[in-house]
Amino acid sequence: MTQALSTEEQSKDRYFQQLAKVAEEMVDEHGKDFAAGALVLAARWVAENRLGQTDNRPN
Template structure:
């Protein structure tokens, strides 16, 4: 039996689909090393709360 996804799960699934598409595009255009490095760097920025912060606050 398949269970319907909650609104939050549906939202998260859309983000995973978007990430997959971006990753596929990066691999196609620049290779796997670039794509993996870019995604790791993005994850680091998220973990360090550096997304959208003014440049002088990104330390």
């Protein structure tokens, strides 16, 4: 039996699909090391509340 996803779960699923697409495009254009590094850096910015700042270069 399959349980329907909640509205929040559907929204999260769409974001995961978008992330997967972006990651695939980065791998295709620049390789998996770049893609992994960029995603880790983005996660760091989220964790450090640095999104939207004009200077997001790593310390």
